[in-house]
Amino acid sequence: QKEVEQDPGPLSVPEGAIVSLNCTYSNSAFQYFMWYRQYSRKGPELLMYTYSSGNKEDGRFTAQVDKSSKYISLFIRDSQPSDSATYLCAMSPYTGGFKTIFGAGTRLFVKA
């Protein structure tokens, strides 16, 4: 079993829909939780990061971390065709080394 599980999709939604992406994990030592967006053949783009539990909002994006359930979510409001990409969750324990584990990525298609 992988340390970080993420449904690869694909997930197809109409423009304007609310998108919910999530990951589960098994390592209780994880403290940093990140969401990246990756377009084909491009580097991952950091969307959100959270330290420990809680919610964080930035524009149309909201990240939630529930450490008790080992479950993190990313919500995208008013989704746009330009949001079509692969969304990767990533997490890391708070250590001096900061080894980061990624989920498999969820492919999102937003239809106009």
Added chain:
Amino acid sequence: AAGVIQSPRHLIKEKRETATLKCYPIPRHDTVYWYQQGPGQDPQFLISFYEKMQSDKGSIPDRFSAQQFSDYHSELNMSSLELGDSALYFCASSPSDSLGEQFFGPGTRLTVL
């Protein structure tokens, strides 16, 4: 805003050759990470450096080595290349006081023939 710079962007090598990838972090970022991403795969952590010292190691083959220099740029050296080393190699950087903020470069696409 300045981003992470990687060079070269594309590299073609023969089996058993050597390759060197370079990474220039965002100014004032003192932590550098290397990742390998195969086709359709998620990025796999290879190694990280903080203040020119190796800080953590992941699934990096013994044929690979890396270092961070005094100007904080980093190089990933890959020897005895194998066909399976063909992948996108990403470098990311972050400030040490905000390790969650890893910013990725555009990547180097390595093709081993």
